[in-house]
Amino acid sequence: MEYGLRAWCMEDAPDLAASIGNRNVQRNLRDGIPFPYTQEDARSFIAETLAADPEQTFAFAVTADDRAVGSIGIFRQGNIHFRTAELGYYIAEPFWGRGIATFAVRRACVHVFEHTDILRIFAEPFAYNTASCRVLEKCGFVLEGTMRKNAFKDGQVLDMKLYALTR
Numbered sequence: 001m002e003y004g005l006r007a008w009c010m011e012d013a014p015d016l017a018a019s020i021g022n023r024n025v026q027r028n029l030r031d032g033i034p035f036p037y038t039q040e041d042a043r044s045f046i047a048e049t050l051a052a053d054p055e056q057t058f059a060f061a062v063t064a065d066d067r068a069v070g071s072i073g074i075f076r077q078g079n080i081h082f083r084t085a086e087l088g089y090y091i092a093e094p095f096w097g098r099g100i101a102t103f104a105v106r107r108a109c110v111h112v113f114e115h116t117d118i119l120r121i122f123a124e125p126f127a128y129n130t131a132s133c134r135v136l137e138k139c140g141f142v143l144e145g146t147m148r149k150n151a152f153k154d155g156q157v158l159d160m161k162l163y164a165l166t167r
Helices: 012-022 040-050 098-116 132-138
Strands: 004-006 059-063 066-077 084-091 120-121 141-153 156-166
Touching: 004 098, 012 040, 012 066, 012 084, 012 141, 059 084, 059 098, 066 098, 084 098, 098 132, 132 156
Parallel strands: 084 120
Antiparallel strands: 004 059, 059 066, 066 084, 120 156, 141 156
16 A cells, blocks of 8 residues: 555545544544534535645645545644644544554655744644554654643543654
8 A cells, every 4th residue: 555645635525524524533633623524524624725825734635545544734833933833633543553644744744844944843642642642753753741631622631742843
């Protein structure tokens, strides 16, 4: 199976809706994503992503044999943090455990460091998401700390970890 990153296209909407419409995927993401997640939701996301400022948002479909099986985005921060960016990603559950997230994180970070002035990329996974923490560690991210009681999701107060990769 060949993995890749590419721009989103409207034809990805069915795969996107199926991937992110999975509760097991959504439990690891921030709130604000509709459930159930429809193809119309997916088309809206794709349109917004394609219209985003390319100097602020670096967003890609994660692919396996050119089929969208996940999403990765790196988002430039503002004000004094304008040379810092936040990383977010997910992979569709049927593709977990295959190294796709590690591939995507490495490739996206290399792209941003090679094509921008960004100095630092950080990620904030939920502390319980050990698989995501391991992906970040395999990609050279350094654990900077645990942010205790940092989030409220699904009726629970959660810790989050802060990881960063610098140029």
